[in-house]
Amino acid sequence: MMNVEKQGSKQGELSRGDKGSLIAFCIAGAAIAAYIAVHSIIRIIGLGSGTAVPVMLEFVDQPVDVPLGAGGADLTLDLDRASVTAADLPPLAVVPGIIGQVLQILTIVVVIGCLLLLARSILGGTVFSRRNTALVMTAGITGLFGFAAVRFFDNMLANATVSAVTDNAFDTAVMSVEPFTFILGAFILAVIGTAFSVGDRLQRETEGLV
Template sequence: MSVFFVTGAIFVIATAISAVSNIVGLFTGSATRVFAEFAGTPAQAPIGPDGANVIVELDSAYLLADRLPFASVVALVLEQAVVVTAVATVVTALLLVMWSILRGRVFGRRNTSLIGTAATAGFAGVALAPFFGNMGANGAFATISGGDFDNVILSANLVQVFGIAFLGALGTTVFMVGDRLQRDTEGLV
């Protein structure tokens, strides 16, 4: 179990370092690197014989914008804040549940609340981070194209969203039922 505690701490720290690095990159003098999704946009790539350009279909790419609108910068900072907050909350809540289980207390209101908190934070992170990322990408598109290229695509990984919602609801229900059964059977054994 100690491996999970150490791994969880490393994961939270690595996520925070990556977020700070991404935020610092927004405020440096060089071009800002912004992740963007495309809807079947044709492009040329030098992947043909002898480096000849070949038409490819873009699914996603990193845009390099010399400047971004203030709203886009705020959205990209919020994206990183959401990611760090979600990861830290999920990891902390699940590690607290594990700690409680190691101490012999599996079912209880505290663990049920912690499972619900982890599920809610995971769901919010998976839903909100792409939303803010898309806002930042739209600003980059507008800056680079002068407003001529309209590529508004808001996407979230639906498998992740539904998976987290399902597992969160299942986990919370299991802990609620376990807590109720434990209270109902106390003193019977």
């Protein structure tokens, strides 16, 4: 009669190099989250003041004439990005700007937090599990939709700022998210999530046979 013994959830010991890499990843992730959070808080304070706030603008095939050369001849260029400093921002610009920064903080904290928990689990010897699959999917979905929402509110800020500065006489780029980047990110997330899900299933089947 065959004896079937079920092993624990440990999936192997990591080498010192792997552990060092994961620890370095954790430190870098925490530093990135802290830097972005501080930067966003400073930005929120600046937006809250409503005065002398630099705002990044994006344009779609906006021609501008720039004087170049000794003779002062004008050269027509296509402007795609520029920064403008508004002396006084209206609430219509301040509110979406602050919302975008708050969403950025929440998004990066959730994404980095999930990845740190994943790294901790891997350091403990568990790579594939339902919990790790959930962490990967949560980080991916949050990042995908969170940063898209941040871009949306940043575009609202830019459009409202230009409207305030030019008295609605100038239009910036439309509020949108590049579809190719979004689709590519969704595809990569689906592949990673599938890999972890299949790995978890194979791991549980293997444990049941050992």
